[in-house]
Amino acid sequence: ADDYGMKGYVFVMLKTGTNTTTDEEFIDSCFSGHLQNIKRLVKEDKxxxxxxxGKNENKYRGIFILDVSTIEEAEELIQTDPAINSKLLxxxxxxxxxSAALPVYIETSDKIWKVGF
Known part of the structure; x- marks a missing residue:
């Protein structure tokens, strides 16, 4: 953390990708892998x-905040996501x-979940 209690991260805006497949089995598999990848990156503290x-006209689907200092590191991490790799996202x-305290969010979130994902 710097003198202000702040630090750098990489913010990721996920949006609808260019893959327009209607293959439900493929889509389900990719998004199951997407959730597994999220869990793995959390365990790795990344x-x-x-x-x-929520639904919006910009086709924004979700966000990530990655605890890495460069765009290049973030690009490597997100390429491990099947939904991104397949261009669904x-x-x-x-x-x-x-805030440098942001990583504490995960610890607190784990304490208040009633049902994990």
Whole structure:
């Protein structure tokens, strides 16, 4: 953390990708892998915030905040996501400056879940 209690992250805006398949089995498999990938990145202390967005005209689907310092590191991490790799989702990445306490969010979230994903 810097003197202001802040640090750099990479903010990922997930949006609808270019793959327009209607193969439900393929889509289900990719999004199951997407959730497994989220869990793995959390365990590796790389992903500290993730969640879906409500329907919107911009086709934004969700966000990630990654605890990495460069766009290149973030690109490597998101390419392990089957929904992104298959182009069902696309991602825009931005450097973001936020509270250095943000990683504590995961610990707190784990304490209040009634049903995990």
């Amino acid at each position: 992903l500290i915030v993730a969640g879906p967005l 696309a991602a825009d990445l931005y450097k973001w400056y936020g």
